[in-house]
Amino acid sequence: MLRRNFLLGLSAAALAACNAPSVPVGPDGLPLPQLYRIAPGDTANVQFRMLDGVNALRIASGRGPVQLNAQLNAAAATHSRDMSVQNRPWHFGSDASSPIDRVRRVGYTGDLRGENISETYENETETLAAWMNLPETRDVILDPNATQMGFAWFQEPAGKIWWTLVMGS
Numbered sequence: 001m002l003r004r005n006f007l008l009g010l011s012a013a014a015l016a017a018c019n020a021p022s023v024p025v026g027p028d029g030l031p032l033p034q035l036y037r038i039a040p041g042d043t044a045n046v047q048f049r050m051l052d053g054v055n056a057l058r059i060a061s062g063r064g065p066v067q068l069n070a071q072l073n074a075a076a077a078t079h080s081r082d083m084s085v086q087n088r089p090w091h092f093g094s095d096a097s098s099p100i101d102r103v104r105r106v107g108y109t110g111d112l113r114g115e116n117i118s119e120t121y122e123n124e125t126e127t128l129a130a131w132m133n134l135p136e137t138r139d140v141i142l143d144p145n146a147t148q149m150g151f152a153w154f155q156e157p158a159g160k161i162w163w164t165l166v167m168g169s
Contacts, residue, residue: 035159036123047073050124050151050165054141057132061142069168071108072150076164078102079117080154083162089119103150103166110148113167114140120161124153127163145169 025031038046047068055065079102082093091099099115116137118127131137140146150166 036121036161037159038153038155038161046124046153047151050128051149053125053128054149054165057128058142063142063144064147066146066149066167069108069148069150071106072103072148072166072168073152074106074150075099075102075108076150076166077152077154078106079115080152080162080164083117083119083164084154084156084160089117089162091115091117099166103168108168110168111145113143113146113169115167116140116163116165118161118163120163121159122161124151124163127161131165140165140167143167 051066051068058065079093079099083089086094093102097105100112103112116131118130120127120130122130128141131141146167146169148168150164150168152164154162156162
């Protein structure tokens with residue numbers, strides 16, 4: 001009996017020492033946002049998570065899936081970096097280029113269907129959810145004529161991420 005009590009006490013002490021990592025909370029009691037860092041080797045993983053998310057939403061809405069396109073990825077990457085340089089999220093480049101200009105510069109010969117942009121500290125899944133909450137950006141993602149997608153970002157040293165999604169056909 002003494003041995004059993006000793007083992008139970010030892011087990012309780014061990015469990016008490018196992019504290020779950022604490023998550024910082026704000027004054028409202030909700031968890032504070034965590035800095036999302038994208039490692040250089042994570043490019044394909046992030047792009048395919050976004051592609052999977054977009055295609056799941058498209059299929060659920062009765063649309064066909066899209067495929068990643070290297071040229072549209074390049075146009076998106078160029079614009080993400082340029083938005084950071086300009087320090088503002090908007091659809092025109094620092095050289096006054098439009099989304100159509102940018103996809104043509106990278107050699108894309110299909111039709112541009114639309115472009116979504118964002119400036120945030122959120123990950124790609126949260127960004128996609130935010131885009132789906134706005135009719136204008138949701139329409140770009142669910143465009144029934146879209147067959148190809150480009151997706152890229154630029155992350156500043158402090159963590160801010162400039163996201164660009166380009167849809168084409």
